[in-house]
Amino acid sequence: MPEPTLEYPLNESAQYFDFAAFWQKFQSRMVQVDGVSLHYVEGGTGAPVLLIPGWPQSWFAWRFVMQELVKAGRHVIAIDPRGMGDSDHPSSGYDMTTIANEIRAFLDQTGLLADGTIDVVGHDIGTWIAYALAADHGDAVKSLAVFDGALPGITPPPPAGIPSEAVNVKTWHFAFNRLDDLPEILITGRERAFLGWLFGAKSTQSHVFDGPTMDEYVRVNTRPGALRAALAYYKTAFSPAAMEDAAKRATRRLAMPVMAYGAEYGVGPVLKNTLADIADHCAGGVLAGIGHYIPEECPATVSALLGQFWADHHA
Secondary structure, eight states, X not given: XXXXXXXXXXXXXXXXXXXXXXXXXXXXXXXXXXXXXXXXXXXXXXSEEEEEOOTTOOGGGGHHHHHHHXXXXXXXXXXXOTTSTTSOOOSSOOSHHHHHHHHHHHHHHTTXXXXXXXXXXXXXXXXXXXXXXXXXXGGGEEEEEEESOOOTTTSOOOOSSOOOHHHHHHHHHHHHTTSSSHHHHHHTTOHHHHHHHHHHHHOSOGGGSOHHHHHHHHHHHXXXXXXXXXXXXXXXXXXXXXXXXXXXXXXXXXXXXXXXXXXXXXXTTHHHHHHHTTBSSEEEEEETTOOSOHHHHSHHHHHHHHHHHHHHHOO
């Protein structure tokens, strides 16, 4: 069956982000989980939903979606996993087992599981984390929704040979980020230029990455240890041990409802196809005309998809 492809208004994210208005409804918080300080932003009331960002971003990637979900009556929690945003940047512990365990402890410690399981949403590396959380701690996850990321060790690798120009733009950083020393040499002191190129090359709605947005992403990516931690995610995920762990994880089927959407100019149908093989119930498809940064490029569509997904699967 062909993958469904969703159209959406291309100017839906052409909106001004009002920082002052946002912080009237949301709070920035820190919590210590087994000696690691984790930063998160929360707001709203109702059933909780956990949002997990990817590289090279932070909770801030979800800012537009967060506002929409609060309007829809949800308690929204956007977390910076270890090594991201304003959370601690420890020197180790970037394997998915450690991070999934840490997120589970965070949910327990903050009381977010007091009334039962929680909906979990991820993007990019947040997709890796959200999937690992659902697979390793299924008793805590009510539903899993993920956007534009492949799963190392589970998603089949691309065919051998020289990649096309379009594929190279999407995937070059997987090898680059695993190199020793060179990324630090080339990126340190040039973070704004690097991020600007990355966001521009991998998005179709690059206006989203305006001056204040870039300021925030430069800030979190120039914190001490930020670059080292970001690279550690990639070095760890593609290590032989992690790839073996991922393959074992994929033998445990996901029993909760799953939704997976790729971007037309991102992973396309790859994410949906990957999860359909290991989940009992998997919806999803491809977002037409969109680049990799789905939560920022089409936040209204993301929010609507999530709302319908939850309405379809939750009593």
